[in-house]
Amino acid sequence: MNIRELVLAERRSMIPELSSENPWVRGLVISQALNVPFNWAEINEYLQKFEDAKSEIDREEREKHEARLKENDRQVEALRKELLGMTKQIRVWQTPWGDRVEVDGKMEWARLSISMRGDETVTKRMRQSVCPREGEKLDLSNSLDHILDGLARNIVNGSMNKPSLLELDRMLSRVNSLEAHCGVISANECLGVQSEFGDHCHTISLKLVPK
Numbered sequence: 706m707n708i709r710e711l712v713l714a715e716r717r718s719m720i721p722e723l724s725s726e727n728p729w730v731r732g733l734v735i736s737q738a739l740n741v742p743f744n745w746a747e748i749n750e751y752l753q754k755f756e757d758a759k760s761e762i763d764r765e766e767r768e769k770h771e772a773r774l775k776e777n778d779r780q781v782e783a784l785r786k787e788l789l790g791m792t793k794q795i796r797v798w799q800t801p802w803g804d805r806v807e808v809d810g811k812m813e814w815a816r817l818s819i820s821m822r823g824d825e826t827v828t829k830r831m832r833q834s835v836c837p838r839e840g841e842k843l844d845l846s847n848s849l850d851h852i853l854d855g856l857a858r859n860i861v862n863g864s865m866n867k868p869s870l871l872e873l874d875r876m877l878s879r880v881n882s883l884e885a886h887c888g889v890i891s892a893n894e895c896l897g898v899q900s901e902f903g904d905h906c907h908t909i910s911l912k913l914v915p916k
Contacts, residue, residue, distance in 0.1 A: 784857040811842035882910040
């Protein structure tokens, strides 16, 4: 038995004596396992070789684990992109006033004002408040990442099969509306506006509808 085999045997609880707090006991066990004459003066050397082997095996296992995680992430990202491509074939985002935008497209935030015509109070509010992001494009490129990433991870880890277009469409039919605030998806990034109506953000809901 070499020193690596000894470490692995200890980790499988095959040699309980190696868990002893007595260094003399551990040194004796190591020397016997390695089939070398036991020398009291060299006990620290036995113990150090054993600890060095443990560290080396830990490092190798850590590297293998990191490599597996990277490969898993690579597969998930590739599959997420594939699912996005499938989604673009069957679904689009729809604004409250009927405009349609690709699921990974961009939308002119200024178009919000078009939907407000005919409501005097809202029109007044819109005239008084200028959104700092007005005129910017609302970027929807990551709008479905959390959903598609979850599906991709489930497929990669084997908990579900890759869906057909019909199955994916059924899944997407259950997606909630997407709230967009002043040209951004996250409310935390909204710069807000101020008027006599108080501080607020312009918010719209986008629905994921069949293409």
